[in-house]
Amino acid sequence: MKKILMWCGLLLLILVVGGGLLLRNELTTLATMKKINNKPFYEMNYRGDYALDKLLKKGVNNDQELADFATGQLLHGLPVKIKVPNLGCTTFNAKTPEGKATFARNLDLDDAPVMVVRTKPKNAYESISVVDPGLLGIKSNEMNQPMARLMTLVAPYIPLDGLNEKGLSAAVLELDGPTTNQQTDKPGINTSVAIRMILDKAKTTDEAVKLLEKYDMHSSAKATYHFQIADRQGKSVIVEYINNKMQVLPADKSYQVATNFYLSPDKYNQGSGQDRYAIASQQLEAKKGILTPQASMNILQAAHLDTKEPNGKVLATQWSAVYEQDKLRLNIAVGHNYKQIYHFNVH
Template sequence: MNWKKILKRTLLTILVIVIVAGSVFYIVFRHEISSLMSLEKIDDYTLYTMEYDGDYGFDDFLKTGASNDAELVDFVVKKLLKGLPVEFSIPNLGCSTFNAETQDGDRIFGRNFDLTYSPALFVKTQPDNGYASMSTVNLGFLGFNEDKQPDSLTKQIITLAAPYAPLDGLNEKGLSIGVLLIPDEATNQQTDKIDITTTTAVRLVLDKASTVDEAIEFLKQYDMHSSAKSAYHFQIADANGKSVVVEYINNEISLVKDDKSYQMATNFLLTPGDYDFGHGQDRYEKMKTILDQNKGILKDEQAGMDILKAASSNIHKNERGEESATQWSILYNNTDLTAKMIMGRKYDQPAHEFSLK
């Protein structure tokens, strides 16, 4: 046989193998590839955005759950990262949240995230069996920092764990949520219910609940295990203007509601009792004063961002001696399903704008 024909057939065979292998690889990893291709840096402070393509298996997670961060990491590594190791580390964080109404009748939900320097990821998700949502992830929880950024493929793959690490968000039904640290004993409920952690509780609410009442019922169906051996509470608000702060006192769920059409939370417990209430009362009072003066009805979204600015923290030393400041301020519009976000207290610059529509 002519050696040229042999070479030609060999090359064609190799080409077919490469095409088939590439096609199989793309079919298997097409959602991951699409998600990573959407990853974009939009603010040098730093803020990334991602359109998460496909389902991330949260229904599978809810069948088994996780009673600590290690079990959550194990699930995420197997389900999403194909064995690539990732870390979940939630440090002490000081935050502020509030909900109110604008003069046009829009329901809004504001949140400051206070911590040491923390690159952020704003991610949109659309699970197969749940509501579309947008949420904010502190990339520091996934091992990123000022020197380590998701700027290469091997590092970017870790961002696929983002759906399991949201700290605030808004879903397509107009339900918003934010999680805040409180200085209490870590929550560790022990019944026969499926276990969830702090960030997966946020994901549960965003994916499954359309109202505050539904969110409460979903949370009651699971045993809460707070992350990083710390304690947290959640403020949740919906498009109807209803709000609640969910706390866990001695491993029992406690619901703090207000007769007013607005509510706020910082880093101290709101449930009456004899314990260390925590800190952040100064930020709480700043928000409360403005909201009380306006009876919970603000002129517009900018007035909501002004509240976040008033309650924001410039660089200061936290209780661990670390330099801490407001890393991002985000205002969700529960009516229009939009969000405006300011990084690093740059309130004099235009906000980054997002929409679920």
């Protein structure tokens, strides 16, 4: 009996140690997850390989294929669903009085948890991004539950804006139009994978555009989107998809603004957010595109949303982020509290 108990104990130890070694990166990642305030607002430092190169080689043609990849690659069989909600947003780039590039973004949707995620993949650029765990079906009051915490291991694949170590920023904004569903012989990506790819693989705006051109875009949630991308040198573009054709709109001034209507000539002004666009554009024009990071945050505050849609859903600004692209720093306000600005560095 003693020998049986000894061998059972040894077997249990082997299983525990083996499981710990197999899941060491996941466990280390979850150990870094920290609650910052009761929004709820969290931060996480992602450890390990989330296999972006494997995903890009395989390609994904819809959100479910991304979820299936995450289930097998990141969650070891634990099923997950990814659903992108309605996003009413504002973005713009500017320069500080010292000539340093900045990138600003409001993320507007219904009540959501917020998480700042740092990633440091091998053979790719380190970055910081802001994600909404609600895309994984996690509600604000569920963030401390064990299953919800496990689901956050998919966070690298649901960024909505971010900044990498080369000073490149990108963000996605929803448009009103048919789903983008390009069908060529290129591998497929969806909306959030595009942001992940740009942050990991591009150091300039031009490189980001060339990357997007290599893939068929299959936009998330049966919607369509445009992207604003701006680099450390201050070069900004808006990327839209019109009739499944990618269009690149360069800035015609030292700054560029986007909300939730088309900027391409073929569909110009179709959509919403013209009021928020005017707020940002007028203040940028008055300052000739030169703003301190705090002045950029003030514009985000002026353009923030807190409204109720006809269907009863609240559409409110969940976070306001100003990325200092030279200092590689994120300044962020959450839940309309502009008196409390949090600061995070890429490294």
